[in-house]
Amino acid sequence: xxxxxxxxxxxxxxxxxxxxxxxxxxxxxxxxxxxxxxxxxxxxxxxxxxxxxxxxxxxxxxxxxxxxxxxxxxxxxxxxxxxxxxxxxxxxxxxxxxxxxxxxxxxxxxxxxxxxxxxxxxxxxxxxxxxxxxxxxxxxxxxxxxxxxxxxxxxxxxxxxxxxxxxxxxxxxxxxxxxxxxxxxxxxxxxxxxxxxxxxxxxxxxxxxxxxxxxxxxxxxxxxxxxxxxxxxxxxxxxxxxxxxxxxxxxxxxxxxxxxxxxxxxxxxxxxxxxxxxxxxxxxxxxxxxxxxxxxxxxxxxxxxxxxxxxxxxxxxxxxxxxxxxxxxxxxxxxxxxxxxxxxxxxxxxxxxxxxxxxxxxxxxxxxxxxxxx
Numbered sequence: 001x002x003x004x005x006x007x008x009x010x011x012x013x014x015x016x017x018x019x020x021x022x023x024x025x026x027x028x029x030x031x032x033x034x035x036x037x038x039x040x041x042x043x044x045x046x047x048x049x050x051x052x053x054x055x056x057x058x059x060x061x062x063x064x065x066x067x068x069x070x071x072x073x074x075x076x077x078x079x080x081x082x083x084x085x086x087x088x089x090x091x092x093x094x095x096x097x098x099x100x101x102x103x104x105x106x107x108x109x110x111x112x113x114x115x116x117x118x119x120x121x122x123x124x125x126x127x128x129x130x131x132x133x134x135x136x137x138x139x140x141x142x143x144x145x146x147x148x149x150x151x152x153x154x155x156x157x158x159x160x161x162x163x164x165x166x167x168x169x170x171x172x173x174x175x176x177x178x179x180x181x182x183x184x185x186x187x188x189x190x191x192x193x194x195x196x197x198x199x200x201x202x203x204x205x206x207x208x209x210x211x212x213x214x215x216x217x218x219x220x221x222x223x224x225x226x227x228x229x230x231x232x233x234x235x236x237x238x239x240x241x242x243x244x245x246x247x248x249x250x251x252x253x254x255x256x257x258x259x260x261x262x263x264x265x266x267x268x269x270x271x272x273x274x275x276x277x278x279x280x281x282x283x284x285x286x287x288x289x290x291x292x293x294x295x296x297x298x299x300x301x302x303x304x305x306x307x308x309x310x311x312x313x314x315x316x317x318x319x320x321x322x323x324x325x326x327x328x329x330x331x332x333x334x335x336x337x338x339x340x341x342x343x344x345x346x347x348x349x350x351x352x353x354x355x356x357x358x359x360x361x362x363x364x365x366x367x368x369x370x371x372x373x374x
Contacts (some may be wrong), residue, residue, distance in 0.1 A: 006368035007282045008250050010042050011336075014052040015373030016245040018227050021056030023241045028209050032200055033057065034082065038064040043288075043361040044227055044246055045369050047075040052374060053226060054079055066091060067358075069100040074161035082127055082164070085137065092116035092124070101125040102161060105137040110150055118160040126151065127164030127200065128191070132183040134170050155196070164200035165191055166341070167209050169215065169245050171231075177208060181215050184200040204348055207231035210240055228337075229345050229356040236338070237344065244344065246360050247336030248367070252301065252328055254280035264318050266309030270295055272309075272320065279306070279326045283334065284315040288363035290352035294344050297351035300333040301326055302344045335359065 012190045020023050025033055034256050035053035037046040050072055060080045063069050069083040084103025088127065094117045095102050104126050113314050117124040128151055131138030139147045151162050167184050184203050191198065204215040206225035224230075228244035237244065256278050264270045264278065267330045278299060294311040299319050310318040319332075336342040345356040352359070 006370075007253075008248075008287055008366055009368040009370050010043070010363055011247040011249060012048065012369055012371050013247075014048060014245075014246045014371055015371050016228055016243045017044070017049055017052040018056035018374055019225060020228050020242045020245070021053050021058050021222070023267055024209070024222055024225060025057045027240065028216060028220055028222075030109075030209075030220050032059055032202075032219040034062040034202065034219060034221045035226055036205075036221050038062065038063040038068055038223070039361050040061060042227050042229075042357065043363045045371070046071060047077070048371050049055070049227075050075075050079070055374060057117055058222070058226075058338070060219075063280075065232055066100065070098055072092065073098045073100070084127070084129065093119060096120045103127045103129050103166070104147075104151075104262055105129045105131075107139070107143060107150060111146060111152070114154045114157075114159040117154075120312045123158060125158035125163045126160045127166055127198075128196075130165065130167045130184060130187040132167040132169075132180040132203075133176070134168050134180075134345065136168075137138075138167060141183070141187070143192055144292055145194075148191045148196055160197055164195050164202065164219070165196070165198045165210040166200075166202040166219075166221075168205065168256055169203065171207055174212070176344060177212055177215065181212075205231070224357050227360060229360060233346070233355060236344075238339070244335075244337045244346070247332040247342070248283075248363070249336075250281050250283045250332045250334065252279045252326060252330045252332060253282050255328055256280075261265075261273060262301065264309070264320070265294075265313060267336060267364035270320070273308055277321050277323065277326060278309060279319045279321050279330070279332070281317050281319060281332050281334075282315060283317060283367075284313045286314045286364055287367050288359075289317060289334065290348065290354065290359070292353055293348055293351040297317060297334075297348050298343050301330055303341055305341070 035058035060215040064085040129138040172344045201217040202219035208215040209220040254257035298305040335343040338344040345359040
């Protein structure tokens, strides 16, 4: 049986990933850059993205949880990997066995990591996270002095090494980010008084790494910018010399002509203002196309942009192309590099009242990933 041509595919340009990392390293200038490949590399594919990022100059990798770290190890990636989001009963034994660095956000996690190190008879590598105001994970400020003393005691006992201290900004506004950086500096001073000397100090993710030099320290965590998507809703990635790595493609599978006034898709939220041609495209919200963008987003067919007519369905969208000579089999680009004339992930984010992060990350399992470039 011959292989079917994918109805829906995300073309991932690994040269763009590599080039974006190179650009970010030059722009930011920190000693260390952690390439964040959580959530299946923001929808791009964790393993190929990790390899491209390391080729581009990242010296470390970051993931959310241990399962994501183990996927990288199973693929043969040996670069340092940090995982920072853990279950209530974390399997730190597996982390030590796979040489995964562990982000620690509570005193209980610190104790669990020390116990795992004692069982394994090896030194664990920890990054202590201080909550500086995001109010998610991270050691609470009032527990921080106790945490750094406990961490130093575990170091002295030969159970683990505190390789890093980190936090995460809310990105609320410049004043809030500076206030969090001030809180982080106080936390670093307390860690130093306890005797800790972390090699990696990281506060900034993509947004602050690009625009708040104060937050760079000696290490940054780069996620969305590496993929060529802007961390800011009002700024284009090209402003930072970045190129989108993902192009979401499909093709026209049916064409029909409808008269003025004819409704389209569920609820007939769109009625043709004049006689028009419709192009049916087999992608929908099951594939990650946001239903919130119904009637607002555009696609590119034959190099020209056309609006989505009516509601995004589970498996398909309809585009109104007017009198354009669109044919079955024509290529459709939902989003990609705007330098080619295609809509961008940011365009879709604005249409769906969300952020570019969600547009690329939410792609479903029916979307085939195809890799080009290095």
